Structure formats: C-alpha cells, structure tokens
Amino acid sequence: MTGIEPVNDWTTDWDHHDPAWVNDPFPIWDDLRQRCPVAHTDRYNEGVWLPTRYEDLSAIAHNPAAFSSGHSGATAGGTRPRAKFPPIHLDPPEHAEIRRALLPFFSPKRIEAWKPAIEAHCRELASGLRECTDVDAAADYASHIPAAAIAAILGIPAADGDRFRGWIHALELGDNDPDTRDAMVAEMSEYFGAHIDDRIANGGDDLIAHALKIEIDGQRLDKETIQRILILQLIAGIDTTWGVLGASLWHLATHPADRDRLIAEPDLLPTAVEEFLRAFASVSLWRTVTEPTTIGGATMQPGDTIMMAFPAACRDPEVFEAADEVKIDRARNRHVAFGAGIHRCLGSNLARLELTTAIQTWLELIPNFELRTDRPVTWAEGAIRGPRSVPIRIISPSTA
Numbered sequence: 139m140t141g142i143e144p145v146n147d148w149t150t151d152w153d154h155h156d157p158a159w160v161n162d163p164f165p166i167w168d169d170l171r172q173r174c175p176v177a178h179t180d181r182y183n184e185g186v187w188l189p190t191r192y193e194d195l196s197a198i199a200h201n202p203a204a205f206s207s208g209h210s211g212a213t214a215g216g217t218r219p220r221a222k223f224p225p226i227h228l229d230p231p232e233h234a235e236i237r238r239a240l241l242p243f244f245s246p247k248r249i250e251a252w253k254p255a256i257e258a259h260c261r262e263l264a265s266g267l268r269e270c271t272d273v274d275a276a277a278d279y280a281s282h283i284p285a286a287a288i289a290a291i292l293g294i295p296a297a298d299g300d301r302f303r304g305w306i307h308a309l310e311l312g313d314n315d316p317d318t319r320d321a322m323v324a325e326m327s328e329y330f331g332a333h334i335d336d337r338i339a340n341g342g343d344d345l346i347a348h349a350l351k352i353e354i355d356g357q358r359l360d361k362e363t364i365q366r367i368l369i370l371q372l373i374a375g376i377d378t379t380w381g382v383l384g385a386s387l388w389h390l391a392t393h394p395a396d397r398d399r400l401i402a403e404p405d406l407l408p409t410a411v412e413e414f415l416r417a418f419a420s421v422s423l424w425r426t427v428t429e430p431t432t433i434g435g436a437t438m439q440p441g442d443t444i445m446m447a448f449p450a451a452c453r454d455p456e457v458f459e460a461a462d463e464v465k466i467d468r469a470r471n472r473h474v475a476f477g478a479g480i481h482r483c484l485g486s487n488l489a490r491l492e493l494t495t496a497i498q499t500w501l502e503l504i505p506n507f508e509l510r511t512d513r514p515v516t517w518a519e520g521a522i523r524g525p526r527s528v529p530i531r532i533i534s535p536s537t538a
C-alpha cells in the first residue's frame with residue numbers, strides 16, 4: 139500500500155488507493171450516490187470527477203465527442219503525459235479503424251475454438267490444487283487462467299506469466315508511482331518489439347502476426363503502434379478477468395448454498411457468471427472532458443478528468459434490485475461491467491469463456507471448500523479491482 143493521506147471527505151477528496159476503498163468500496167459508492175452522485179478529488183491530475191450513478195456513467199460512455207478517451211489515467215500531483223494504447227485511448231474516427239481490425243480475432247467463433255485449451259489448463263491447475271488442503275484461489279488459480287489464455291492468442295510463452303503479473307502490479311500502483319509505470323511500459327515495448335521482429339522474419343498465425351498485417355487507408359501500422367496495441371491486449375485481459383474470477387470463488391467459498399446450487403444446476407452457470415461480472419465488476423477507466431458539460435449536477439470544464447467507475451454503476455439500486463446482494467439467478471441484468479458505447483470490451487467473449495470454464499472446472503474438481511479465517515483476503519488497489527489473495531481450505535476434493 140502506498141503512503142497516502144487518509145480520506146476525510148469522500149465527496150471532495152476521494153482516493154481509489156485509500157485502504158477503505160481498496161478493501162470495500164461499496165458503502166462509499168452507496169453513500170456518494172445518495173449525497174453527492176458526482177464526487178471530486180484534487181489528488182490526481184488537475185482534479186478528477188467520480189460519477190457513481192448508472193445513468194450518468196452511461197451518458198458519458200455514449201458521448202465520445204464530449205468525453206475523450208485520449209490522455210487517459212490519473213497521476214498523483216498533476217498531469218504527466220502517459221503512453222496511449224490503441225484502441226482504448228483513441229477517439230473517433232481513428233478508434234473504429236483499429237477496433238474493426240482486431241474484432242475478427244475476438245469473435246464468438248474464434249474465441250470458442252480456445253475452449254479445449256482453456257479447459258485443459260483449468261483442469262491441470264485444479265488437479266494440482268486438490269492435492270493440497272490450503273490453497274490460494276486468487277494467486278494459485280485465478281491469476282494463471284487469463285494470463286495463459288491471452289499468451290496463447292498472442293503467441294507468446296505462457297511461462298512468462300510472472301513477468302506479465304509484475305508489469306500489471308507496477309501499472310496498478312502507477313497512479314502514485316509514474317516513474318515505475320513508465321519503466322514498465324518501456325520494458326513491455328521491448329518485449330513485444332522482439333516478438334514483432336521474430337514474426338517479420340518467420341511469419342506466424344497468432345495475434346502478433348495478425349497485427350502486422352493491419353492496414354489503415356492502405357498503410358501498414360508503424361512498429362510503435364503495433365507494440366502499443368499488443369501491450370493493451372496483454373494487460374487488458376489479465377487482472378480484469380483474474381479479479382472477477384477470484385471474487386467469484388471468494389463468494390462461493392463464503393456462500394455454500396450458492397456453491398451447491400451451481401453444482402446441482404450447472405445450466406445456471408452462465409446466469410451466475412453475469413451476476414459475478416455485475417457484482418464484482420473489476421474495471422474503471424478514464425475520460426477527459428472536451429466541452430463544458432453538466433453531468434449529475436456537476437459542471438465540468440474542458441481538460442477535466444473523469445473516473446469511469448463502471449463497478450459503481452453496476453451496484454446502482456435504481457437499476458438493479460437489491461444491488462448489493464449477489465443473486466446467482468438474477469434474471470434482469472443489464473450490467474456495464476464491460477463498459478458501454480464504442481469502447482465496450484473487445485474481449486468480453488473471451489472473458490465469459492474463461493470465467494465459465496474456470497468456475498465449472500473448479501466446482502467439478504473441488505466441490506467442497508471454505509474460506510480460511512486465519513488469513514486475510516487482500517485486494518488489488520487502483521482502477522482495476524479484484525482479490526489478490528483468497529485463502530481457501532479444501533474440505534474434500536472430488537474423485538473425478
């Protein structure tokens with residue numbers, strides 16, 4: 139945890155790195171939604187807004203002309219130029235061209251083809267874990283599945299997983315430690331630079347080779363743009379999915395009735411996964427205001443930054459009945475865990491496949507487990523939320 143000043147007033151001085159937010163942001167967001175639906179802080183950039191209502195977040199996400207995705211991010215103590223990763227940090231019209239070029243790789247059909255490999259990996263991990271009594275569902279299971287899946291799609295070694303997690307950790311703390319963040323971005327660029335050189339020399343059929351063939355207006359992309367695209371593909375899919383998966387297993391470890399119901403009614407799993415995505419939404423992003431605008435009573439000026447707390451929108455009781463409860467059979471669930479509008483998550487098919495496969499395989503191989511109470515559940519800090527440690531005691535593994 140970084141050495142930050144504790145927050146005294148969440149309406150005027152919120153901080154997504156404060157331990158209270160990191161450990162349990164839901165009461166903070168519930169309170170803000172009622173008292174001050176668009177909060178503000180001066181701790182980052184030249185000031186950052188925090189809308190907490192579904193309606194306001196949705197309005198911003200659907201208005202890219204007034205709310206730019208460029209210059210995204212928060213930096214303690216003023217603004218500092220940050221690397222931009224296409225397509226998430228591009229605005230129209232450039233955004234659509236890169237997104238369109240990547241879409242075929244993430245279509246439902248292309249993603250479904252990865253199912254056997256993802257399932258085999260989950261089975262291998264869970265088979266190893268069920269030999270033990272005490273395991274960490276976040277560190278030993280959830281963190282590995284998305285890293286291996288995106289490594290396979292990119293065509294890079296899954297054995298580099300620890301490096302990927304190191305980069306993600308540095309980016310997570312980068313709002314307060316921009317030097318380390320920038321050093322990690324340089325390291326990732328070098329890593330992908332070497333892979334790009336290899337594909338230029340030897341070809342391939344992975345996402346790196348595909349990115350080399352992208353043409354916009356008849357022109358190939360320059361190497362730096364390709365490096366940035368690949369960095370985003372790597373980092374966008376790992377801690378985001380790891381966060382929701384770790385939190386889902388935490389929920390099942392503490393709610394045996396839900397766990398037993400999912401084992402008895404496996405057809406309910408896709409509905410339960412949507413509820414886990416809503417209740418444990420992991421991703422907040424950023425926008426920059428481009429024209430004077432009023433949102434939820436707050437008047438914003440060009441250059442202001444907004445934190446797009448999609449997880450707060452997913453807990454808005456105006457839209458979700460009993461929003462702070464996890465209902466694994468929730469029928470109406472128009473959550474925005476994957477965002478909304480033109481930047482809606484490109485990897486949602488992959489994330490859903492990973493979550494469903496990983497939970498199903500865990501329940502098959504480790505149907506009876508509980509949370510250890512002698513060690514804490516710890517959470518990632520910053521804009522991507524999820525447990526980093528979920529200590530589990532396996533009561534009786536299945537013999538499957």
Ligand code: HEM
Pocket residue numbers: 199207225226227237288370371372374375376378379382419420421422423424446448474475476477478480481482483484485486488489
């Ligand atoms: C549970 C897991 C995930 C969650 C909750 C999630 C959430 C999000 C959200 C909220 C956005 C919108 C960003 C914005 O509005 O600025 C987004 C965009 C994006 N996500 Fe995900 N994501 C997940 C998994 C993945 C995976 C597995 C990948 C790919 C490997 C991925 C790749 C992307 C990309 C490339 C974008 C940018 C799309 C664009 O700008 O057009 N995500 N994601």
